[in-house]
Amino acid sequence: MSxxxxxxxxxxxxxxxxxTASDFISIDRSAMKRLYIAQSRxxxxxxxxxxxxxxxxxxxxxxxxRSLAEAVDVSRPVMLVIDDHTxxxxxxxxxxxxxxRLRSIGVSDDQMTILVSAGTxxxxxxxxxxxxxxxxxxxxxIVLHDxxxxxxxxxxxxxxxxxxxxxxxxxxxxxxxxIGSVVAHKFSGWSGGAKIICPGLTGYETIYRCHYKSIVEExxxxxxxxxxxxxxxxRVGDLAGLKFCINxxxxxxxxxxxxxxxxxxxxSRSISLxxxxxxxxxxxxxxxxxxxxxxxxxxxWQSGKGFYIGEMLVRNGGTLVLVTPLDxxxxxxxxxxxxxxxxxxxxxxxxxxxxxSDPLAAVAAYAIRRIGERCRLRIVTSNAALHGQPLLxxxxxxDLASVVLEAFPSGCGSAAQLNDSYVLPKIVTKA
Numbered sequence: 001m002s003x004x005x006x007x008x009x010x011x012x013x014x015x016x017x018x019x020t021a022s023d024f025i026s027i028d029r030s031a032m033k034r035l036y037i038a039q040s041r042x043x044x045x046x047x048x049x050x051x052x053x054x055x056x057x058x059x060x061x062x063x064x065x066r067s068l069a070e071a072v073d074v075s076r077p078v079m080l081v082i083d084d085h086t087x088x089x090x091x092x093x094x095x096x097x098x099x100x101r102l103r104s105i106g107v108s109d110d111q112m113t114i115l116v117s118a119g120t121x122x123x124x125x126x127x128x129x130x131x132x133x134x135x136x137x138x139x140x141x142i143v144l145h146d147x148x149x150x151x152x153x154x155x156x157x158x159x160x161x162x163x164x165x166x167x168x169x170x171x172x173x174x175x176x177x178x179i180g181s182v183v184a185h186k187f188s189g190w191s192g193g194a195k196i197i198c199p200g201l202t203g204y205e206t207i208y209r210c211h212y213k214s215i216v217e218e219x220x221x222x223x224x225x226x227x228x229x230x231x232x233x234x235r236v237g238d239l240a241g242l243k244f245c246i247n248x249x250x251x252x253x254x255x256x257x258x259x260x261x262x263x264x265x266x267x268s269r270s271i272s273l274x275x276x277x278x279x280x281x282x283x284x285x286x287x288x289x290x291x292x293x294x295x296x297x298x299x300x301w302q303s304g305k306g307f308y309i310g311e312m313l314v315r316n317g318g319t320l321v322l323v324t325p326l327d328x329x330x331x332x333x334x335x336x337x338x339x340x341x342x343x344x345x346x347x348x349x350x351x352x353x354x355x356x357s358d359p360l361a362a363v364a365a366y367a368i369r370r371i372g373e374r375c376r377l378r379i380v381t382s383n384a385a386l387h388g389q390p391l392l393x394x395x396x397x398x399d400l401a402s403v404v405l406e407a408f409p410s411g412c413g414s415a416a417q418l419n420d421s422y423v424l425p426k427i428v429t430k431a
Contacts, residue, residue: 043254078176
């Protein structure tokens with residue numbers, strides 16, 4: 001499809017739901033009376049090469065607000081903040097272009113540090129670090145953020161009664177520059193901008209408390225521009241000294257666009273690009289929604305974001321199916337997995353008890369379990385080691401057809417297939 005759109009009547013007898021970049025699960029669509037298919041807009045730019053380099057250079061030349069030269073204090077340290085292995089941002093090429101620009105305005109290698117924004121994710125291995133940082137990583141110091149290391153953090157202040165613990169490398173930086181991607185996000189509406197700082201470079205307490213407020217106290221949906229968490233993130237970015245951003249808008253197989261400049265202006269421009277590339281309109285909520293988690297395939301902590309996208313589209317009492325390879329299994333938050341089979345009220349009780357070793361995992365589990373209060377949740381994966389394991393009230397399986405038949409033995413009235421997790425569903429009814 002040339003743009004993100006829905007197709008009410010497919011010409012294909014066999015429906016193929018994406019598992020990975022090249023692998024699909026086939027299912028007979030004849031059991032579905034009404035089928036809608038959506039995916040994000042095809043790539044305009046590749047993820048690497050001269051064409052993308054020119055696009056990055058063009059974004060720097062047409063920056064939002066101040067130019068890079070105006071934003072950088074050439075007399076003080078410069079932190080180059082990048083996302084980690086869980087994101088497909090073309091950071092190595094962005095670092096190359098950024099490094100060349102910084103050198104041209106008088107910033108030395110000794111002044112620059114690459115700081116990896118990891119949040120609560122596992123540390124990257126050596127190969128992942130090489131892939132994310134490229135040749136520039138051979139010249140500069142690379143620091144992997146650890147949200148649980150008190151020796152690597154400092155208290156920058158409080159925002160809305162939440163203590164803001166930041167990576168201590170930010171304390172003495174003259175300029176902080178973030179490189180990341182912009183996609184629809186449950187907790188903050190959109191990623192991008194200062195989200196590279198919060199939660200990426202904050203301490204565990206900060207991450208937990210802002211996510212708790214976002215999920216338990218607020219009502220934020222993917223694609224929502226204005227919300228409490230985004231405001232909190234922006235203020236943390238200011239505390240951290242974030243002065244400049246390069247933000248990519250990704251899609252399956254490449255990039256839709258890139259913007260650069262002051263954090264808020266860059267984010268706003270990127271969101272406009274993303275809304276055009278990712279939005280898919282539907283006339284109604286549906287009985288069955290099948291969401292490919294691609295490209296968030298690492299583990300259930302990452303892939304589970306597909307549930308938040310599907311939540312916007314599934315009807316009360318319907319079935320929401322997450323299709324994902326789960327490359328690294330269920331992930332490294334065991335409390336998250338255990339709590340996915342608890343009631344939302346029970347999870348809140350455990351959070352209130354302050355006895356959990358990983359309360360952030362409970363917040364994430366609560367968010368998904370709350371969806372499961374109004375619809376059936378199922379996981380279909382190609383990771384055979386997980387088949388048969390009970391989770392969310394039913395066994396994990398590799399057989400999508402059996403899940404559909406079990407949910408709708410007499411046939412499904414309406415269904416949707418979202419071929420990647422970048423898709424942003426919107427319900428648009430005729431006047």
